[in-house]
Amino acid sequence: MTASAPVAAQLGGGLGGGLPVDLPETVGRVREAVGDIVAPVADPAGAVLRDVRALARERVRRLADFVAEHGDTVEWDEKRQPAVRGEVLLLDPDAASIETARRAGFALLEKSEIEGLGVAYARFATPSGMPLAKAVEALRKAVPDREVTADQIHFRSGRTPNAGGRQDAPSAPLPRGGTVGIIDGGIAGSGRVAAQRGFAAGAPRASDHASAIASLLAGAGTTRIYGADVYGDDPAGGNALAIARALGWMQGQGVPVVSVSLVGPANPLLARAVASARGKGMVIVAAVGNDGAAAPPAYPASYSGVLAVTGIDGAGRVLIEAGRAAHLDYAAPGADMSALVPGKGRVSLRGTSYAAPLAASRMAARLTALGNMEKASRALDAEALKGRSRTGRGVLCNICRSGL
Known part of the structure; x- marks a missing residue:
């Protein structure tokens, strides 16, 4: 695997070719948070700010490398975000808008809706020779009464697992059980997978990242796991349409809690899918990403009603690389722990990717025990360790670290 491939990526929203970061605001956030994320040093805020800048530059480099390496299937959209090459999405299409798009040179590839969620869309090929960024703007101008978007790529928000983790005994019991869905790559090595489906070319295809997440869920006591592989072997996998379809499938399977350890920019199609799933009672838990305090808000964590989760290390400090969302609900272990991955044995983990499923496991256990969302939410808040x-609202599943 290469560092720029989705399986190893930890990208949030792209910064494009520059660094459009509000530095005074970033410095303020860093100085407010420094006591929670680093051990005391001579100039803690300065040290963290240097790390923040480094993370921002690294994200820019990785995005550029990713697009350059996969230029046959990926290109920049109008906001300089990596997206599926040569395709645009039109929401709520009708006959008139489709015909208008055709006259403007867009070829209809698909007209459908997200199964189980009722979100209608049309997928078009862009006019020959027209860059995606210009195509999005052209279609928006042609059909101003409809939402038009590129199909942006989302990236995993945790590092590829490394060998050398350890396993300790739990120090106290926790309520266990429940069902959690994983939207990520393919899952291998877990006897708790009730069903698994692919939403990308070559999927389901075993992924260390998704397999580690499934191992964490099993260790935290989750009884049943559903897996949706939105990557497969497609460099343009992890796109908004694939994630939306995965949510629809999870809804059809009756999965009550879904963990998403992927990050990307806001996308109107995915936003509608998330809202529809939530309206049908699904709890969506998402990681805030690993691009640091200077990163733009990560999605889907930033969508309204999604439980946004950050990661902490073994000393209870928020990970230096933890990204941010428009809101923050909980923290959970994201470092100094391990999981079982087929072919590698027990591996050490780091990243907010691994915090999100632990928080999801706690919600699933509470839902199973209480059978009511309102009661489960209150119980989860009461369980969260404040500090x-x-x-x-606090740290969930901190005790899980020693039992994984």
């Missing part, structure tokens, strides 16, 4: 800032 440090930048952990939302």
Whole structure:
């Protein structure tokens, strides 16, 4: 695997070719948070700011490398975000808007809706020779009464697992059980997978990242796991349409809690799919990403009603690389722990990717025990350990670290 491939990526929203970061605002956020994310040093805020800048530059480099390497299937959209090459999405299409798009040179590839969620869309090929960024703007101008978007790529928000983790005994019991869905890559090595389906070319295809997440869920006591592989072997996998379809499938399977350890920019199609799934009672838990405090808000964590989760290390400090969302609900272990991955044995983990499923496991257990969303939410808040800032309503599943 290469560092720029989706399986190894930890990208949030792209910064494009520059660094459009509000530095004074970033410095303020860093200085407010420094006590929670680093051990005391001579100039803690300065040290963290240097790390923040480095993370921002690294994200820019990785995005550019990713698009360059996969230029046959990926290109920049109008906001300089990586997206599926040569395709645009039109929401709520009708006969008139489709015909208008055709006259403007867009070829209809598909007219459908997200199964189980009722979100209608049309997928078009862009006019020959027209860059995606210009195509999005051209179609928006042609059909101003409809939402038009590129199909942006989302990237995993955790590092590829490394060998050398350890396993300790749990120090106290936790309520266990429940069902959690994973939207990520393919899952291997877990006897708790009730069903698995692919939403990309070559899927389901075993992924270390998704397999580690499934191992964490099993260790935290989740009884049943559903897996949706939105990557497969497609460089343009992880796109908004694939994630929306995965949510629809999860809804059809009756999955009550879904963990998403992927990050990307806001996308209107995915936003509608998330809202529809939530309206049908699904709890969506998402990681805030690993691009640091200077990163733009990560999605789907930033969508309204999604439970946004950050990660902490073994000392209870928020990970230095933890990204941000428009809101923050909880923190959970994201480092100094391990999981079982087929072919590699027990591996060490780091990243907010691994915090999100632990928080999801707690919600699933509470839902199973109480059978009511309102009661489960209150119980989860009561369970969350309060203390440090930048952990939302508190830390969930901290005891899980020693039992994984």
